[in-house]
Amino acid sequence: MTTMTEASVREFKMPDVGEGLTEAEILKWYVQPGDTVTDGQVVCEVETAKAAVELPIPYDGVVRELRFPEGTTVDVGTAIIAVDVSGGTAPPPAPAAEQPAVPQPAEEPKAAGSGRQPVLVGYGVATSSTRRRPRKGPEVPLQQVSTAIQTELNGHGAAPPATPAVKERPLAKPPVRKLAKDLGIDLTTVVPTGPDGIITREDVHAAVARSQAPQQEVPLAAAPAPAQTAVSYDAARETRIPVKGVRKATAAAMVGSAFTAPHVTEFVTVDVTRTMKLVEELKADKEFAGLRVNPLLLIAKALLVAIKRHPDINASWDEAAQEIVVKHYVNLGIAAATPRGLIVPNIKDAHAKTLPQLAESLGELVSTARDGKTSPAAMQGGTVTITNVGVFGVDTGTPILNPGESAILAVGAIKLQPWVHKGKVKPRQVTTLALSFDHRLVDGELGSKVLADVAAILEQPKRLITWA
Numbered sequence: 001m002t003t004m005t006e007a008s009v010r011e012f013k014m015p016d017v018g019e020g021l022t023e024a025e026i027l028k029w030y031v032q033p034g035d036t037v038t039d040g041q042v043v044c045e046v047e048t049a050k051a052a053v054e055l056p057i058p059y060d061g062v063v064r065e066l067r068f069p070e071g072t073t074v075d076v077g078t079a080i081i082a083v084d085v086s087g088g089t090a091p092p093p094a095p096a097a098e099q100p101a102v103p104q105p106a107e108e109p110k111a112a113g114s115g116r117q118p119v120l121v122g123y124g125v126a127t128s129s130t131r132r133r134p135r136k137g138p139e140v141p142l143q144q145v146s147t148a149i150q151t152e153l154n155g156h157g158a159a160p161p162a163t164p165a166v167k168e169r170p171l172a173k174p175p176v177r178k179l180a181k182d183l184g185i186d187l188t189t190v191v192p193t194g195p196d197g198i199i200t201r202e203d204v205h206a207a208v209a210r211s212q213a214p215q216q217e218v219p220l221a222a223a224p225a226p227a228q229t230a231v232s233y234d235a236a237r238e239t240r241i242p243v244k245g246v247r248k249a250t251a252a253a254m255v256g257s258a259f260t261a262p263h264v265t266e267f268v269t270v271d272v273t274r275t276m277k278l279v280e281e282l283k284a285d286k287e288f289a290g291l292r293v294n295p296l297l298l299i300a301k302a303l304l305v306a307i308k309r310h311p312d313i314n315a316s317w318d319e320a321a322q323e324i325v326v327k328h329y330v331n332l333g334i335a336a337a338t339p340r341g342l343i344v345p346n347i348k349d350a351h352a353k354t355l356p357q358l359a360e361s362l363g364e365l366v367s368t369a370r371d372g373k374t375s376p377a378a379m380q381g382g383t384v385t386i387t388n389v390g391v392f393g394v395d396t397g398t399p400i401l402n403p404g405e406s407a408i409l410a411v412g413a414i415k416l417q418p419w420v421h422k423g424k425v426k427p428r429q430v431t432t433l434a435l436s437f438d439h440r441l442v443d444g445e446l447g448s449k450v451l452a453d454v455a456a457i458l459e460q461p462k463r464l465i466t467w468a
Helices: 142-153 174-183 201-212 245-260 273-283 295-309 355-370 444-459
Strands: 009-013 023-029 042-047 052-056 061-066 073-075 079-084 263-271 315-318 323-326 332-334 336-338 341-343 384-388 407-411 415-421 424-438
Touching (some): 042 079, 174 201, 273 444, 295 384, 295 407, 295 444, 336 355
Antiparallel strands (some): 042 052, 061 079, 415 424
């Protein structure tokens, strides 16, 4: 048997599987200690804030250790699996009682010319070994260090004057700090509930609620409040589901969007009988053989034509630079309900696609989302979104904007209704459209023109030719 050495052990670190992601949850391990793995073999499935992704190992060897169990959220750059690449056999894993509390990762070869380890997408962080974020600053209190230096300069003379205590900076990630700034909340007044005292988005919103709650006068001789007890619930009558992964990211994004972008929603009810007839004609067209043809396809095309006629709707608000960024391309997002929650993958450069190409892209997007294989890249860079709530039988809704976008179109159910057509009441296919937009950069005139154009195209689909 070949003897393993620390030099023969390679550690695979959690990669950044999507631009800007900082952590991922290990959903499932496909290997166990002692298993042989080969370069490119999928060893685990992780869920990020955007999607579930399978991770392949980048070298051959024998699994020595799985650093984290399933269900653990791990920071990007943290070693998650150790593999012996010497060709030997991995020893059985040590009993749980003998495992160190915090694993110590072994030294790894680094990418030439950089201090970071190559990972699945780009490069990971230079060093990270635990799930916890260390507190910033030296271990020795600053006041003690200052006193020691001053004493040395004074020749061990009299004690220096007392220095004021340094107030520690609250721990919070940049998006949380921005949210607190936007809402006017001082982070030093927020009670943290995250790991190691990190302030979360929920803590900031709780601080907002407390600041808005009416203050009650408390008598001077009021009795001390009773100690809080743990919240209990009837497990037979209630089910509690942890909020994490895609659902957690969606919730945070929607709260951020609702509190930062002033939403306006407009509605229009339209006769789409001719559009429904065109759908049936396209299904029989040889050019669309094998493609997904439905009303959403023509609605998407109608929105793209409306954006072409009114390009200022396809923009975003840059708060930091105080600029409106008009996009000269359309990455069309399509909201999709999945078992892991609502996701919004987008069709890149949808404005440049023909109708058959758009139909093919829509079919691929829907199939990938249903299979849970949507990549993080497919959900980044969207410029405008369509959400089809009509598939659930409802008339319409007031959709919330995706962060970074200025408009979202909701499509209601298409129903046979009495409608005045050519001076007579007839049964016609009718639907209601709702357009929400960011009122900082889209005024009522622009939003109304875009929505009216979409409705006009769906009522008279020949405008797809005359207006395109």
